[in-house]
Amino acid sequence: MDKYSKIIISSGPTREWIDPVRFISNASSGKMGFCLAEKAAYLGIEVVYVRGLTEAQYSNPKGARVVKVETTEEMKDAILKEMQSSSVLIMAAAPADFRPKNSTDSKIKKEEGSETLSLELVKNPDILLSVDEKVVSQNLKHILRVGFSAETDLLDKNATGKLERKNLDFIVGNYVGKDSKGFGDLDTSVIIFGREGSRKELGPASKEKIAAQILEYLNIASKEGQLSP
Numbered sequence: 404m405d406k407y408s409k410i411i412i413s414s415g416p417t418r419e420w421i422d423p424v425r426f427i428s429n430a431s432s433g434k435m436g437f438c439l440a441e442k443a444a445y446l447g448i449e450v451v452y453v454r455g456l457t458e459a460q461y462s463n464p465k466g467a468r469v470v471k472v473e474t475t476e477e478m479k480d481a482i483l484k485e486m487q488s489s490s491v492l493i494m495a496a497a498p499a500d501f502r503p504k505n506s507t508d509s510k511i512k513k514e515e516g517s518e519t520l521s522l523e524l525v526k527n528p529d530i531l532l533s534v535d536e537k538v539v540s541q542n543l544k545h546i547l548r549v550g551f552s553a554e555t556d557l558l559d560k561n562a563t564g565k566l567e568r569k570n571l572d573f574i575v576g577n578y579v580g581k582d583s584k585g586f587g588d589l590d591t592s593v594i595i596f597g598r599e600g601s602r603k604e605l606g607p608a609s610k611e612k613i614a615a616q617i618l619e620y621l622n623i624a625s626k627e628g629q630l631s632p
Contacts, residue, residue: 406545407623408489409449411482412440412467413496413530415457417475421522422507431497433457435551435591438614439495440464446623448491453481455496475499475527482530483537491547491623494531495575502527531569547623552576563596573597575617595620 414436419427433454440452444466452467455478463469470485472478475498486492501524511520531550538546550571552562555578562576577593591613592606605616 406489407448407491407547409451409485409487410443410446410491410493410623411451411453411485412436412443412493413453413455413478413482413498414440414461415455415496417455417478417496417498418473419475419499419502419527420506421503422509422511424510427499427502427524428456429497429499431455431457433461433496434610435614436493436495437461437464438610439493439617440467442611442614442618443467446618448623451485453478453485453496455498475502475530479528479530479533483533486534486537486543486546488544488546490543490545491549491621492534493549493551495551497551497553498527498530500527501525529569531571535570547621548572549621550574553579555579558594559596559602562594566596566598571598573621593617 415433416429416431421427436454437457440450441464443450444464450467451470452464453470453472454462455472470481472481478496478498482492504523504525534548537543548571550565550569552565552574554561554576558576558578562574566574574596575593576596577591590607591610593613595603595605595617603620605613
């Protein structure tokens, strides 16, 4: 199977600045996206790794072309630039959903007598919906879109809802939180939900193994490529 010529994998958190020293982000390490990119390099397909502020050890997967971004808007623009016919997009990143409406060029000072700080947030662009708009408007062919859904509860309901709303082919769901294996953990468990109603549980296992199993399940290898052992 050599239908796909490029696989785009996003990874890590984005960062939205409040002032020059404070920002909004999340606890994503970027390890899952990194593992996916390193495994995908064995598939005989061009791999593009669009990364936010990953941990240093997950910043440069072997065999991938790295595109560095900081904000959600930058990640959206980078992914849209790479999207073309015969592409796979695996959206393993954890981009910030909101950004400050107004960021400041000077550090916000702690005022004497004030116990609170009000911060107005606005929605960031939805990257997967933006991708869908490009696919439709430019009539891109042979596109496979895979999302990720990190949830604290109601995983099946929330993940399948996102799968439908964002017109995905598959979504990889997992629990996150203090009592769950999620962001930054060495091992993880996931469930892959398919547009046609399939449901595949993987793990618990290392993220390296889970990444290989995800790519194998998606069956995106070219004729020349194969997953590493």
